[in-house]
Amino acid sequence: MNRVTVMVRYRRGVVGESRRTVHLVVLPASLADVPDNLGAVCGARFGPGDAETVNSPQGMPCVQCLAMAPVR
Structure with missing residues (x-):
C-alpha cells in the first residue's frame, strides 16, 4: 500500500x-x-478535529518525529 507523510x-x-x-x-x-x-x-495522538495540516516548513518541529522520520 502506498503511503504519504504529512x-x-x-x-x-x-x-x-x-x-x-x-x-x-x-x-x-x-x-x-x-x-x-x-x-x-x-x-503523539490527534483526535477528530484536533489537528491542522502544515503545508510548508513552519513552526517548531517535533524533534522525535525528525529523528524517527521515514526516509527512502
Missing part, C-alpha cells in the same frame, strides 16, 4: 502554544482510507 500540528486552543510542534504523520495514499484518529511518528 506535517500536522494541534489546532490553536487544543493544547498550549508550546505543545503545538509540527509532527510527521504517515497516511494511506488514498484519501478514502484516512483514519479519524491520527498517530504521529513520535507517538
Whole structure:
C-alpha cells in the first residue's frame, strides 16, 4: 500500500502554544482510507478535529518525529 507523510500540528486552543510542534504523520495514499484518529511518528495522538495540516516548513518541529522520520 502506498503511503504519504504529512506535517500536522494541534489546532490553536487544543493544547498550549508550546505543545503545538509540527509532527510527521504517515497516511494511506488514498484519501478514502484516512483514519479519524491520527498517530504521529513520535507517538503523539490527534483526535477528530484536533489537528491542522502544515503545508510548508513552519513552526517548531517535533524533534522525535525528525529523528524517527521515514526516509527512502
